[in-house]
Amino acid sequence: MARSSTYQLLKEVSRWHVEKHLLHLLVRPDYRMACVPIADMVLPVGAVQRGAICYSAGVGEDIRFEEYLTDVLGANVWAFDPTPRSIDFMRTSTYDATKLRFVPTGLWGEDTTLRFYAPSNPSHVSHSVLGDLGGEGTFDARCVSVATAMKSNQHDHINLLKMNIEGAEDIVLQAMLEAGIEPDVLILTWEGDNALRKALTWTNRLRSAGYGFVARKDWFFTYVKKVKGPQPTPVLG
Numbered sequence: 001m002a003r004s005s006t007y008q009l010l011k012e013v014s015r016w017h018v019e020k021h022l023l024h025l026l027v028r029p030d031y032r033m034a035c036v037p038i039a040d041m042v043l044p045v046g047a048v049q050r051g052a053i054c055y056s057a058g059v060g061e062d063i064r065f066e067e068y069l070t071d072v073l074g075a076n077v078w079a080f081d082p083t084p085r086s087i088d089f090m091r092t093s094t095y096d097a098t099k100l101r102f103v104p105t106g107l108w109g110e111d112t113t114l115r116f117y118a119p120s121n122p123s124h125v126s127h128s129v130l131g132d133l134g135g136e137g138t139f140d141a142r143c144v145s146v147a148t149a150m151k152s153n154q155h156d157h158i159n160l161l162k163m164n165i166e167g168a169e170d171i172v173l174q175a176m177l178e179a180g181i182e183p184d185v186l187i188l189t190w191e192g193d194n195a196l197r198k199a200l201t202w203t204n205r206l207r208s209a210g211y212g213f214v215a216r217k218d219w220f221f222t223y224v225k226k227v228k229g230p231q232p233t234p235v236l237g
Contacts, residue, residue, distance in 0.1 A: 020219065027199055031212050038064060039065045041162070042220065043187070048160055048184075050074035052076065053157065054069050054162070055078050055183075056161075056162045057107040057164070063079070071096065078153060109174060110175065116140070122136075126166050146175070162186075163186075169198075187222050189220045190202070211223040211224065
């Protein structure tokens with residue numbers, strides 16, 4: 001059943017004017033690290049080296065982050081997005097295809113075909129697999145797990161995983177960690193009806209899995225895998 005426009009409006013007001021500010025009080029960074037803002041995200045300086053393997057799920061119509069990884073840092077990026085508008089955008093965009101590979105599939109917890117629902121605002125690009133968002137139109141698309149994507153690309157590791165996938169991020173994370181895949185850097189946006197709860201719960205789960213929470217820009221969170229040896233300066237207080 002489609003959600004009413006009133007419900008969507010109240011949800012967005014709560015997300016951006018109430019819950020976002022609660023994040024500052026409830027989820028504090030573990031380390032103080034130098035970071036660079038890129039598009040809507042924050043990347044720790046030195047976290048991605050030349051030749052790194054980066055997976056980026058959720059392209060939309062903006063590849064500034066992906067091009068920073070390829071053009072500035074010299075990384076290799078595989079960008080995933082099954083949305084028709086994203087596919088058209090990538091088809092007509094100019095970028096270094098030897099460094100940035102576009103894959104028109106989605107990431108999920110398993111390999112399957114899922115139905116994607118349109119957003120209520122037709123100007124928005126991103127669709128969601130988690131239920132009717134109130135918009136008109138759907139499409140079905142192939143989705144794969146991170147493990148399957150790595151196998152297809154013959155990767156035995158990935159250095160960075162970025163996700164902006166409309167509320168499915170925790171499902172992908174769960175399957176990925178169960179498969180023993182632990183990227184050095186995780187950058188993701190918490191979305192969906194329970195975004196605040198997911199941000200709190202999953203930040204603690206990722207800490208238990210050996211990640212430190214280092215930065216946030218709005219709902220985009222950046223986590224870095226802890227390494228042996230000297231650690232970044234802890235945040236006190």
